[in-house]
Amino acid sequence: MKAILFQKHAGPASFIETDRPDPLPDPRDLLVRVEAVSINPVDTKVRSGSVAVPQEVDALGWDAAGTVVACGTETSLFRAADRVFYAGTFTRPGANAELHLVDERMVGMMPATLSFAEAAALPLTSLTAWQLLFDRLGVAPGKPAEAPSLLVVGGAGGVGSILIQLARRLTGLTVIATASRPESRKWCLEMGAHHVIDHSQPMPSQVAALGAAPVSYVASLTHTARHMPALVEIVAPHGKIGVIDDHDTLDAAPLKAKSVSLHWEMVFTRALFGTPDLIGQHRILNEIAALVDAGVLRSTMTRRLFPFDAETLKEAHRLVESGSEVGKVVMSRHPTSFE
Numbered sequence: 001m002k003a004i005l006f007q008k009h010a011g012p013a014s015f016i017e018t019d020r021p022d023p024l025p026d027p028r029d030l031l032v033r034v035e036a037v038s039i040n041p042v043d044t045k046v047r048s049g050s051v052a053v054p055q056e057v058d059a060l061g062w063d064a065a066g067t068v069v070a071c072g073t074e075t076s077l078f079r080a081a082d083r084v085f086y087a088g089t090f091t092r093p094g095a096n097a098e099l100h101l102v103d104e105r106m107v108g109m110m111p112a113t114l115s116f117a118e119a120a121a122l123p124l125t126s127l128t129a130w131q132l133l134f135d136r137l138g139v140a141p142g143k144p145a146e147a148p149s150l151l152v153v154g155g156a157g158g159v160g161s162i163l164i165q166l167a168r169r170l171t172g173l174t175v176i177a178t179a180s181r182p183e184s185r186k187w188c189l190e191m192g193a194h195h196v197i198d199h200s201q202p203m204p205s206q207v208a209a210l211g212a213a214p215v216s217y218v219a220s221l222t223h224t225a226r227h228m229p230a231l232v233e234i235v236a237p238h239g240k241i242g243v244i245d246d247h248d249t250l251d252a253a254p255l256k257a258k259s260v261s262l263h264w265e266m267v268f269t270r271a272l273f274g275t276p277d278l279i280g281q282h283r284i285l286n287e288i289a290a291l292v293d294a295g296v297l298r299s300t301m302t303r304r305l306f307p308f309d310a311e312t313l314k315e316a317h318r319l320v321e322s323g324s325e326v327g328k329v330v331m332s333r334h335p336t337s338f339e
Contacts (some may be wrong), residue, residue: 003097004310005058009049012317027074029101032084035116035339036308036332037095038301039316040124040158046090046275047317051089051246061094062087064102065110065119075104077282081321082332084308085285089271096156104280106271108285111292114299115337116236121301121328122162124290125330128267129163132242133171137217141281143172148216151207151234152177153199156184156326158274159221159244161191161300168192169296174212178203187326191300199223202240203230215239225250235260302327 001022007014009146025031043060045051065085068078078084086107088094095102110119133139139150149166154160155177161253169192177188178199185196195239207215214236216225220227224243233239237258243250252262268277291297301318305312308331316329 001098003059003093004313006047006060006096008047009268012047012049012314012321013147015313017310022160023101025070025072025075027072027280028103028105029072030068030075030078030104030107031070032064032066032086032095032100032102032107033069034061034064034066034095034097034308035334036065036120036330038121038124038158038328038330039313039320039322040328041320042124044317044321045246046249048128057090057093059093059096061096061100062089063120063122063124064088064095064100065116065123066095066100066248069099071104073294074149077104078107078109083119084108084300085110085123085289086121087267087281091272103271103278103284107282110288110291111134113293115332115339117304117330117332117337117339118182118301120330120332121158121299122288122292123285124267125158125162125300125328126325128159128244128265129166130261130288131267132159132175132219132244132285133163135164136242136265137219137240139167139171139173139217142168145172145175147172147174148236149174149176149213149214150217150219151215151231152193153218153220153224153227153231154181154222155193155196157221157228158217158300158328161187161327163219163221164188164193164339167234168194169291173217176207176212176215178212184326187302199227203227204233207234218242218282221246226309232258232260244331296334300327301330303329305329305331308333 150173177193179185180200
């Protein structure tokens, strides 16, 4: 098979294509023919060396959609020819290859209404957003009359795009997103945000001017350390702040006066530690697929790149690192949505 490898601690020009033997599935593995991958900030961070992975991980790609071609001896959830989507794990090479191995407990049946490229935009961000909203922040699905507000810092990114949709469609929360550019503001509103404020300007006064319900939940998806003083001021007493971005240190002491709790969400935790609830990822992805097929959620793919090769991957990384993209950048083997 062909694989696109990367050199650690290097720029986007570090990708090379190579041939290697087709991988063989372990008992719980699926062997997937990869049709599309989406590029996340974590891909660029691993490539640049700011996020460490095991030495044997020489291919990136932790968001994929494709077709099952073989199943391990102990699998039971899928069979050959199933169309699937999933986020992988740091402990194994990524999906920037023709064929890829993944534990079936981390895989969902792909939405029937989406193309491979549209589906590849969803797994990692959907898992992150779902776990952050429902597991870490403890929001219960449903629409109570007196629901508080949720502030989503960085609403136009991949996770924010899904989180806004989940909160707007499945809960009664008032969704306040942040965005600093006209195009990202427009995107947040399209995803379902009730209000959009500018995180490049003082946020507490903007939130107060909305006259919305108290902000009991904050999902801080980017530049948390920079925004923390404002978030401390905004969040209501006994509120919760959820964080996904990387920090050498993060001072939580200012949260004490309001008895505000801080919650980390790391999408790879189940796979990294082999937790007993690993199959939770399978269940969440199947739920996401059902919501997409029901018209409740939509794909967040905003740019499809073709063909599936090293040069295209270089351009995808450049776009993601530019910080100017909304939604998700996808690399596909197919030039159109007719797959």
